[in-house]
Amino acid sequence: MQVISFPLFWTIVIDIGAWFFFHMAISVLCLKLPPGAFQNNAFWSRIYSWEKSGALWDQLFRVKSWKGRLIDGASLFKRGYQKKALHGTNREDIETFAMETERAELTHWLSILPAPLFFLWNPPLAGWLMIVYALAFNLPFIITQRYNRGRIKKMLS
Template identity: 85%
Template sequence: MQVISLSLFWTIVIDIGAWLFFHLAIAAICLKLPPATFQNNAFWSRIYSWEKSGVLWQQLFRVKEWKGRLIDGASLFKRGYQKKSLHGTSREDLRTFAMETERAELTHWLSILPAPLFFLWNPPLVGWLMIVYAVVFNLPFIITQRYNRGRIKRMLS
């Protein structure tokens, strides 16, 4: 329900600023999480047997064809871990890469959560469009992380 009524100009400015803030703040918070946070095999990050070690994501979405075009947000932060390619092939390198895909996946799941707040200053239709934006923007990143982590976990086992 729209609580604040703004001009079209200010609504657009606030929408853009709010998304920028939420994306950057969530990414910065997730970057500060210690690696131990991602060692608990949580339900949201676990690779399930039905995912076939990432093969499912390739079959459904042809991930290999477009994943290279996604922006790696790690380049925005000094402490970010680039996930465009492996940093090595040792077991420790693979574990680190898998852990960083969990961090990235969590970042994108959490980046969807603020979308309902946009109903506060947007008309209902635009509020729903913000939810669609949040899902459509973040889902390719989530799918890519699950695809990559499934393949890495298979290599580690």
């Protein structure tokens, strides 16, 4: 339900600024989480048997064909962990990579959550477009992280 009304120009400026703020704030928050926060095998990050060690995501969405074109958000932050390639081949490097895919996945799940707030200052159609944007922007990253982590977990077992 729209509570505040702005002229179209300012609504667009506020939408862009709000998304920028939410994406950056959530990214910084997730970057500050210690590695131990990702060792609990939470329901959202667990790789399930029906995912076929990540193969399901490639079967459904052909992840291998487009994942290389996604921007790695880690390049925006000094402490970010680049996930374009493994940083080494020993077990610790591979476990760190798997943990960082969990961090990235959490970041993108949390980045979807603010979308309903946009109904406060946008008309209903624009509010729904903000939800579509949040899903369209974040789901490819979530799918890619699940695909990569499924393959890594299979390697580690």
